[in-house]
Amino acid sequence: MxxxxxxxxxxxxxxxxxxxxxxxxxxxxxxxxxxxxxxxxxxxxxxxxxxxxxxxxxxxxxxxxxxxxxxxxxxxxxxxxxxxxxxxxxxxxxxxxxxxxxxxxxxxxxxxxxxxxxxxxxxxxxxNIAIGELQAGYLTKIKPAGKYGIIGGSRVDNNAYLLNIGQLNILQPLIEKGDIEVVFNEYTNSWSLHEGYEITNNYLNSEMNQGLDAIIAGNDALAAGAISALKEHNLAGSVLVAGQDADIQAIRNIVGGNQTMTVYKPxxxxxxxxxxxxxxxxxxxxxxxxxxxxxxxxxxxxxxxLKSQVVHRQNIDLTVVSEGFISEQDIEKNGNKE
The missing domain is CATH 3.40.50.2300 (Response regulator)
Known part of the structure; x- marks a missing residue:
């Protein structure tokens, strides 16, 4: 038993x-x-x-x-x-x-x-503070003086505030010197394309418009909206635009000359x-x-x-393409990759 x-x-x-x-x-x-x-x-x-x-x-x-x-x-x-x-x-x-x-x-x-x-x-x-610094740092190397607009991300997302801290870490010394003027700095309700368009378009149509040299957008959707507004005012390609996320449309915009850079998050x-x-x-x-x-x-x-990296026209192949994040074929679907 x-x-x-x-x-x-x-x-x-x-x-x-x-x-x-x-x-x-x-x-x-x-x-x-x-x-x-x-x-x-x-x-x-x-x-x-x-x-x-x-x-x-x-x-x-x-x-x-x-x-x-x-x-x-x-x-x-x-x-x-x-x-x-x-x-x-x-x-x-x-x-x-x-x-x-x-x-x-x-x-x-x-x-x-x-x-x-x-x-x-x-x-x-x-x-995200470092990402904001990457965005502002890259644009200010190209345009160390001029009128800048900032389109922040969603008010209910802590990342939007961290990005803004990073952006102003770079911009503030140049603002204090009088080299850069921030003509708008607005958060959004979401991270959406239409809000990027509205903020940019509202400024360009306003009496406050005294020119625009660069836009730092919280993400690539906001950047795409800003680019749409710039196109309507015949300014696309002449105004620097920074984004974030390395979306396929952002890479196409960079190739096409309408967006200056994006940030590739790992x-x-x-x-x-x-x-x-x-x-x-x-x-x-x-x-x-x-x-x-x-x-x-x-x-x-x-x-x-984790750390992120800048993507611009000269290093697309060495970053998002080489790492398999985006294919050359996808880039070429709606644009000519040079």
């Missing part, structure tokens, strides 16, 4: 061990929207990496609605996700996601955009880093490479900030 009990016990332990070995960490990814080209790439690479690391991934899109995103978080947690990775629709309202997740013992990684004023677990992004590395961290956290392992902290208004959040 004792021998039979022992055999059954060993059998049950074996089943438990096998089942634990087969356990796949369940990771949830909450995405703000897919309006910008880059988010589709982030999402695809993240899902692929999670699966490669032995996990499963659930993804929901909030369509820029923070209340919807909270409901999606609740749905994912009810369905058993072990870690939430969030691209917040609103930097403040997403704090409710963190609170709810913690009530259910689910850690949260804030992806690319910082969730403010809550006990956020981790933050993985690029150095999206593949960003998504891979977040997926790797999520899998480790689900296994109770703290990511070892989070060697800095970022103040989100409530606590110092362990973080990883």
């Amino acid at each position: 004792k021998k039979t009990v022992l055999i059954i016990s060993v059998f049950l332990v074996g089943i438990l061990i096998l089942s634990s070995c087969k356990h796949k960490p369940h990771i949830g990814l909450l995405v703000d929207n897919l309006q910008q080209e880059r988010w589709k790439k982030d999402m695809s690479i993240f899902e692929e990496k999670v699966k490669e690391l032995g996990g499963t991934c659930s993804v929901l899109i909030a369509d820029s609605d923070p209340d919807k995103q909270l409901l999606q978080a609740e749905e994912m947690i009810a369905n058993g996700v072990e870690v939430l990775v969030v691209i917040p629709a609103n930097q403040l309202k997403a704090g409710d996601i963190v609170i709810y997740a913690h009530q259910n013992h689910v850690p949260v990684i804030s992806y690319d955009r910082l969730i403010k004023n809550c006990n956020l677990d981790y933050y993985i992004s690029t150095d 999206i593949e590395a960003l998504a891979y880093t977040a997926a790797d961290a999520a899998i480790k956290i689900s296994k109770g392992i703290a990511p070892s490479n989070m060697d800095i902290t970022i103040n989100n208004g409530k606590r110092l959040v362990p973080a990883i900030l």
Whole structure:
């Protein structure tokens, strides 16, 4: 009898061990929207990496609605996700996601955009102050004096404010010398093309218009909108334009001479880093490479900030093309690559 009990016990332990070995960490990814080209790439690479690391991934899109995103978080947690990775629709309202997740013992990684004023677990992004400095630094080397316009990103996205800090880090000394005048500096409701168009067009049509030499836009969609307004005023190509994200249309605009530069964020590395961290956290392992902290208004959040690089007409092949981010064929579809 004792021998039979022992055999059954060993059998049950074996089943438990096998089942634990087969356990796949369940990771949830909450995405703000897919309006910008880059988010589709982030999402695809993240899902692929999670699966490669032995996990499963659930993804929901909030369509820029923070209340919807909270409901999606609740749905994912009810369905058993072990870690939430969030691209917040609103930097403040997403704090409710963190609170709810913690009530259910689910850690949260804030992806690319910082969730403010809550006990956020981790933050993985690029150095957005440095990106603003790259944008302004590149344009001021070409045009160290003149009238500059700044089109910031969304008011509900902390990155927009960080970009502006970086841009003004470079511009302020030149402003104080009297070499550069900032003729407009406006944030937007979203990161959309039409707002870039409206801000630029409103200035060019206003009595305040005393010329325009350069525009620094928060992303490539805003830059594309600004370029549309410049075209209507026969200024495209004569006004410097900086963007961010290395969208395919931005690369075509650079090739065509209507955009001066963009900033290529290491999206593949960003998504891979977040997926790797999520899998480790689900296994109770703290990511070892989070060697800095970022103040989100409530606590110092362990973080990883990756570096970005400038893309201009002369280095397109050496950057986004050579790394497989964009193909030469895609560039040539709507423009002539020289």
